[in-house]
Amino acid sequence: MAIKEPRLRSLLTQAERNASYGKNAAAETIYRQILDEAPNAEEAWLGLAEVINDPAEKRAAYGRALELEPDMPAAIAGLAVLDGRPIPPEVEVALAAEAAAEAEAPRPAPLLVAESEPEEGHEPAAYELVCYRHPDRSTSLRCYNCDRPICISCANKTPVGYICPECQREAEDAFFNSKPLDYLIAVLVSLPISLLAGYLMVNFFSRGFLFFILIFFISGAVGSFIGRITKRAIGGRRGRYLPGLVVAMMILGVAIPALPILFAILTGNLGGVLALLGPGIYLFVGASAAYWQMR
Ligand SMILES: [Zn+2]
Ligand SMILES: [Zn+2]
Known part of the structure; x- marks a missing residue:
């Protein structure tokens, strides 16, 4: 069923925005986060299918979306492309109608919305961060000590939060x-x-x-x-x-x-x-x- 909860809705927007910027890994993370909480969200399954690369996983995700919403045009089209089949004409018509409706709908200024929502627990702008050691990896984590953004493979989990390798080394030097x-x-x-x-x-x-x-x-x-x-x-x-x-x-x-x-x-x-x-x-x-x- 369609996501109604505002928090998940906002996560979905965030994921779609990441996907539209080509940040597929970040989008995938958010889609999976949504699906953890709402496994029946067909929009998240569709979104996930479009940002992952493994054909089998892609097919399974499209399949889940269609199970939940059998005439979802984007999922039918995605599956057809995956199989190398032509997209059925009626699906193409539906897709065009969807695109037109979307173009007419009022668009919120995405970045502005993200930055003006400093809600506790989740910051929509968080995924716009980039690891300071890996400029090609986006992340939502920050080092609790120096506050610089770090990706999950650089972050060390401690009881008080994530710490970056540089601060970790400093803490160890103080210990030894x-x-x-x-x-x-x-x-x-x-x-x-x-x-x-x-x-x-x-x-x-x-x-x-x-x-x-x-x-x-x-x-x-x-x-x-x-x-x-x-x-x-x-x-x-x-x-x-x-x-x-x-x-x-x-x-x-x-x-x-x-x-x-x-x-x-x-x-x-x-x-x-x-x-x-x-x-x-x-x-x-x-x-x-x-x-x-x-x-
Ligand atoms: Zn640090
Ligand atoms: Zn990193």
């Missing part, structure tokens, strides 16, 4: 407050402890049934301890790569003491694989805990 020296301190603190823990894991704690029950607790506690003590040593500051650095130190802490076993495996002593099961679990659980503490 570490100093270059912190990386050195982190290595000096976490590497010795990781080596000691790794040595004990590889040489003493890698066998026995009781060990396999306890290893998850021990590993979590050790990893958490390494993370916390390193974090304290650097004054609680955060660095983009600090968590990864501590994880690397923990891997080194196991790999160095395990070198003899690794060589034994390489020379054919596959029994060593079992001996590395415990240290493997320790690394997996412990490094996750340390990473979490360093964030």
